[in-house]
Amino acid sequence: MELKNLYREIVNEHNLHPVHKGDIEDPDMILNGVNPSCGDDIYLQLKFDENGNVSEGSFNGSGCAISQASADMMLDLIIGLPKEEALEKAEIFMGMVRGTVDEEKIEELDEAASLADIAHMPARVKCATLGWKTMQRMLRDGENEKK
Amino acid sequence: MELKNLYREIVNEHNLHPVHKGDIEDPDMILNGVNPSCGDDIYLQLKFDENGNVSEGSFNGSGCAISQASADMMLDLIIGLPKEEALEKAEIFMGMVRGTVDEEKIEELDEAASLADIAHMPARVKCATLGWKTMQRMLRDGENEKK
Amino acid sequence: MNINEIRKDFKILADPAYVYFDNAATSQRPEQVLEAMDAFSRTMNANPLRGLYEWSIKATDAYEDARAKTAAFVGADDPSEIVFVRNATEALNLVAFSYGLEFLKEGDEILITVMEHHSNILPWQMVCRKTGAVLKFIEPKEDGTITEEMLKEAVTEKTKLIGMGLVSNVLGVRNPVEKAAELVHKNGGVIVVDGAQSAPHMKTDVKAYGADFFSFSGHKMLGPMGIGGLYARHDLLEKMPPFLSGGEMIEYVKRDSATYAEVPHKFEAGTVNASGAVGLAAAIEYLENIGFDAIEEQEKKVTKIVYEGLKSLPHVHVYGNPDPEKHSGIVTFNIDGCHPHDISSVLDTEHIAIRAGHHCAQPLMEFMQEKLSMEFRATARASMYFYNTEEEAERFVEAVSKVRGWLGF
Amino acid sequence: MNINEIRKDFKILADPAYVYFDNAATSQRPEQVLEAMDAFSRTMNANPLRGLYEWSIKATDAYEDARAKTAAFVGADDPSEIVFVRNATEALNLVAFSYGLEFLKEGDEILITVMEHHSNILPWQMVCRKTGAVLKFIEPKEDGTITEEMLKEAVTEKTKLIGMGLVSNVLGVRNPVEKAAELVHKNGGVIVVDGAQSAPHMKTDVKAYGADFFSFSGHKMLGPMGIGGLYARHDLLEKMPPFLSGGEMIEYVKRDSATYAEVPHKFEAGTVNASGAVGLAAAIEYLENIGFDAIEEQEKKVTKIVYEGLKSLPHVHVYGNPDPEKHSGIVTFNIDGCHPHDISSVLDTEHIAIRAGHHCAQPLMEFMQEKLSMEFRATARASMYFYNTEEEAERFVEAVSKVRGWLGF
Numbered sequence A, B: 001m002e003l004k005n006l007y008r009e010i011v012n013e014h015n016l017h018p019v020h021k022g023d024i025e026d027p028d029m030i031l032n033g034v035n036p037s038c039g040d041d042i043y044l045q046l047k048f049d050e051n052g053n054v055s056e057g058s059f060n061g062s063g064c065a066i067s068q069a070s071a072d073m074m075l076d077l078i079i080g081l082p083k084e085e086a087l088e089k090a091e092i093f094m095g096m097v098r099g100t101v102d103e104e105k106i107e108e109l110d111e112a113a114s115l116a117d118i119a120h121m122p123a124r125v126k127c128a129t130l131g132w133k134t135m136q137r138m139l140r141d142g143e144n145e146k147k
Numbered sequence C, D: 001m002n003i004n005e006i007r008k009d010f011k012i013l014a015d016p017a018y019v020y021f022d023n024a025a026t027s028q029r030p031e032q033v034l035e036a037m038d039a040f041s042r043t044m045n046a047n048p049l050r051g052l053y054e055w056s057i058k059a060t061d062a063y064e065d066a067r068a069k070t071a072a073f074v075g076a077d078d079p080s081e082i083v084f085v086r087n088a089t090e091a092l093n094l095v096a097f098s099y100g101l102e103f104l105k106e107g108d109e110i111l112i113t114v115m116e117h118h119s120n121i122l123p124w125q126m127v128c129r130k131t132g133a134v135l136k137f138i139e140p141k142e143d144g145t146i147t148e149e150m151l152k153e154a155v156t157e158k159t160k161l162i163g164m165g166l167v168s169n170v171l172g173v174r175n176p177v178e179k180a181a182e183l184v185h186k187n188g189g190v191i192v193v194d195g196a197q198s199a200p201h202m203k204t205d206v207k208a209y210g211a212d213f214f215s216f217s218g219h220k221m222l223g224p225m226g227i228g229g230l231y232a233r234h235d236l237l238e239k240m241p242p243f244l245s246g247g248e249m250i251e252y253v254k255r256d257s258a259t260y261a262e263v264p265h266k267f268e269a270g271t272v273n274a275s276g277a278v279g280l281a282a283a284i285e286y287l288e289n290i291g292f293d294a295i296e297e298q299e300k301k302v303t304k305i306v307y308e309g310l311k312s313l314p315h316v317h318v319y320g321n322p323d324p325e326k327h328s329g330i331v332t333f334n335i336d337g338c339h340p341h342d343i344s345s346v347l348d349t350e351h352i353a354i355r356a357g358h359h360c361a362q363p364l365m366e367f368m369q370e371k372l373s374m375e376f377r378a379t380a381r382a383s384m385y386f387y388n389t390e391e392e393a394e395r396f397v398e399a400v401s402k403v404r405g406w407l408g409f
């Protein structure tokens, strides 16, 4: 998809009217993710239910439209999922922007699949993956800044 | 003059059968001159009469044919001259290899004038000028290693 | 100056669809520069300085001629005052490692401006860490101006080195290096003028600046990547210790010590980039053929259109001096609600190349964010060179006027 | 390999009157390399790494592709193990300044061979001066060989760094870096393999060598001047502090401190030499297309003629291993009564280009003068590459046979 269309059809909406931007009450985990070269800077917040499923989530911070929209779409996708499945989605997303997973897999990302063409824009890959990487660091590596 | 002819007609003779190579007895001045990049390394020795004329001179050391021959020709020229005139000859020689003095002047150098074409061989200029520069440092700057 | 003729020399500019406005990052190279380098490789390629055969002698001449041309270009007294380096960054590091570590000491002050490029900040941080000197910053007025009074206030008797870009790569403003030189010289200190952004756009005169050191990059002034220069006063080079060491910069090497070659060779370790120097010399010749008067005239015309065009757009903020003639071809701006990276990305879909981000000047971004309430700690920057046209400027302004729409506003 | 076809790629070799036997100083560049660089400038020239527009993205890809190609060429695990530098000299300085000053300390020993190039001596002298480490030398046998026993004797438990050229630029001998690596690794130390003279002539395999660092120059292997590489193990690069600082090698810059970009960018300060890297990649492709088997075969044929031809001449002394196959194309010699500079000068009148002097290896010259009773502290050196022909070798030997006559004997 041509970049201008990508913005028009998906990115702008999530950037200008994000569903998950803001703070949640009493999150279980908080983690800061940054892209030094871009200045993108987000705080991801997650809360889990008794089964370990993501029950609530939000992000905060500032950055370019792609980093913001991608984080918002990610939260759309993972809220309600068990940790493992959320991590699987992150794997698929990473594979997608690296161009190493196939169409079928990509469909599992719902709306976030629309960022597939970012693979051809290496300079923006870091923007698109910021939220996802931060989630991986949280759920896979157990990083948590909540005191 | 083509370089091979220059060697054949002048340089080889002065290099292989130098007139002034060796030591003189009880010199008034001794000075070491070197070309680090070439490894040329000579000791110039001079002796003066009561009027300040160069009465005797020799050089010692090792180096390429051009440095050796040039030093030998230099001594041919300056032995018998007052210091000032010896220095004048050095000026002319320097000007010759830099290409800044005219034919007429160059003739004052006698045989050493044959090294004029060294001006077109910048890498060998330092070889040709080693003896002359050492003499300048002696007579103009008063450097003397004799103890 | 016939701009259409000039553009033919730059093959990459042949496609009229593309507008290249990222000249402050790197310039384009005319065919004359590529041809000069190719000719070197095809007719005299050899390792200069040591060979006793024809190609090496020619290569040495070409390399040293390039040095002489570069020296004349910056207004130096003597070719030996030019050290060839990779880029302005290396030039500044050379000064920091060799002059800075040797001659600065605890308690001395190094003064730089807040608008310096990272390459004129980090080396001084290093010197301060290692010597105990203190790094101080001078902040400009909101439009980027530094006045004589501000300088006088910032320079104390402890100020032993001033680092100052002659032209800022973000604001395009020209800094008062002459005054700074005067002040620091009173202390027996030195001024390092970073000319990376000035050398491409205006006649350089290191003497008039009072510069002790002057750094610049070939690739920003039509030359190839991989070559740049450091001008330094001869007496400073003489007393500075070598920096990089190895082949070509020595006289004698013993197992445990070495003596060094004469200036400037003492600072050029290893095989030199002779073809790069030849390319730089061809670039200098090209610039001199056009002449800086003509260059500045064209840049001013184009910059005026960009500056005034952007100023007239709603939601667009343009930074720096209100006079577009004081921008050295650089116009930095932001658009409400739009991150500079998104601005640059959507302009790219229009084949317009500009830079977005921190421009290797994070302290300035922080300063601007605070003083000018910038939304992001980043800006978009259009930077023009003499081969850019008024039509390109108009197309650019037209495109910027649509950015907010493309980004959903 | 069709030598006539290959020579057509090198425009400078077109004149059959010229014999270029100074390849150890610098090699010639095929048209493919020049064209790759020109194409970069004509179609995608931009500052890599930061731009968000098409040319900059292409330039970034080209630059990083060159890195990947270079990594594969030396046998590295990962592209991030290659730092682009100006030349082998800078690579060695980078290791000395960053690794050496940080990890060596008083009493540690640095061991190098007496046949190292100045660029692999002086940086270690600097490290020793600044850290109190001690520089030790290992001397080869008269034919240049260093045996395992000699190594075992020289390496003590204090040896923390070994610097060793894989191939000597004077003797052409290949040094036992694998054994040296084993020994120094037992001490928790590292080996710096200087590959400037090996990379052009043989398949490089940093893993097989056990090399922690490996330095090389583009210009000696068909690439342009101004680009070279340092291979370093990823974990070493991670823990080493940056060396040159400025743009492109940072994450965050505050007024008084900075954090650094990831490896290898942390070591590449300032605008990179992207077109140089593209030229190097084209050179690597060219070498790989021919293949090192064919390259070595041709070099051996030519070297044999030169070696045996000189050996058979009266008054000519040839140095190094008695087996010409162990010379990597390098034949170093002297002629009784003739200073090497005079030899080179008269050969130049025959349009034969060789090198004469100390070859940036003064400690080796001193060693050879003593052990082999050399008349001067200098030698003449013919160095061949795969594009040299057997006819050239014969012409060369013929010319050398006349040198003494030309010099008056």
Ligand SMILES: Cc1ncc(COP(=O)(O)O)c(C=O)c1O
Pocket: C247, C269, C270, C271, C272, D024, D025, D087, D088, D089, D090, D117, D119, D120, D165, D167, D168, D169, D194, D196, D197, D217, D360
């Ligand atoms: C063995 C060796 N090491 C290092 C170097 C230095 O290479 P460069 O001058 O390209 O830095 C050379 C080149 O002469 C060499 O032969």
Ligand SMILES: Cc1ncc(COP(=O)(O)O)c(C=O)c1O
Pocket: C024, C025, C087, C088, C089, C090, C117, C119, C120, C165, C167, C168, C169, C194, C196, C197, C217, C360, D247, D269, D270, D271, D272
């Ligand atoms: C003002 C200024 N100084 C220094 C530099 C560094 O130049 P280079 O990256 O060529 O070393 C730049 C380039 O971005 C610059 O704009």
